[in-house]
Amino acid sequence: MSRHSFDPEIAARVGLNAAVIFQNIVFWIEKNQANRRNFRDGRYWTYNSITAFGELFPYLSEKQIRTALEKLVTASLIIKGNFSDDRYDRTCWYAMGNSICPNGQIDPTKRENDAFAPEGKPSAPEGKSYKNRYKPYKKPYPSHAKEAAVEDEISEKILSAYPEDRIRGKAVCMSQIRQATADGVDAQNLLLAVQAYARESEGFTRSKVCFSDNWFTSGRWLKYLHEVERQR
Incomplete structure (x- = not known):
């Protein structure tokens, strides 16, 4: 069971709801920084849709989540951006704000x-x-470039197992897949989870099949992953 925490000083500035969401954003930014992922415009970023935040914080309404994020932006605790390759993708990206990181990020990595x-x-x-x-x-380090190429190949294979005509926001999907495997999810199990959903949704009308970017960002793949792990 996940545990949610917050910084009392942040809560005093922007309220409890915003402080809890802020702690989650900080966690993912620090993880991305450690893994050297999602570095844009001199900052490390994480991203989530309001729907995905709703899955993470089921005790908050969409309105409460939007209000909390607006408070964090207004207080300069976070900044908001959009780096999706899909112009229809409205998933927001978040980085640490200048009131926390005057130089634009937490601590520059080596x-x-x-x-x-x-x-x-x-x-x-x-x-x-x-x-x-x-x-x-x-001139990126060759070893890092090679590792990234292997990761991309694995992520491409996993994404290609998704119902082809419902793949959307490829960059978001690839990033979510890489994040999952970096967090310790077995790539083969994740592939089997995607294939399981593809088989299950074969008889659905297209409107009932979730777009791939929503499926990955909202964590719907976890249900199928747990079933694959249980069976294996």
């Missing part, structure tokens, strides 16, 4: 913070200077 020097100095490697320190390094 990979983002190594070997910086004033622009034009010989000690500043290509693409890395104070001026453009938050731009992606043009």
Whole structure:
């Protein structure tokens, strides 16, 4: 059973509901930072739809969740963005706000913070200077690139098992799959879970089959994953 917590100081600023949601956002941003995922515009991000937040916090209404997020944005505790490749995808992305992280993120990791020097100095490697320190390094570490390629191949395989005509928001789906496997979900079990849903929904009318981005972000795959794990 999941446990929800909050920082009393944050609760004093924005209320209990917003403090609980803030703690969840911080958890995922820190996890993404540790795994070097979702780095955009000099910050680490996490994302969720209002529906997905509703699944995580069933004791809060959609209105309460929206109000809590608005309070966090207004208080500069978080900032909001949208980096989806699908222009119809309204899933919001969240990063730490300047009132928590004046420099734009929690703590720069070694990979983002190594070997910086004033622009034009010989000690500043290509693409890395104070001026453009938050731009992606043009020469990624080969081992990391190889690992990312393998992850993408696995994620593609899992996503391709979903009902083809209901796949939407590929970038969101791929990120959710990578996040699940990074959290310890067995990739083969997740593949079997997707295949189980595909088989179950074969007889459904298309309007009854969930779009893939909603299916992954709302955690509906967990039901099928648990059944696969139980059977195996």
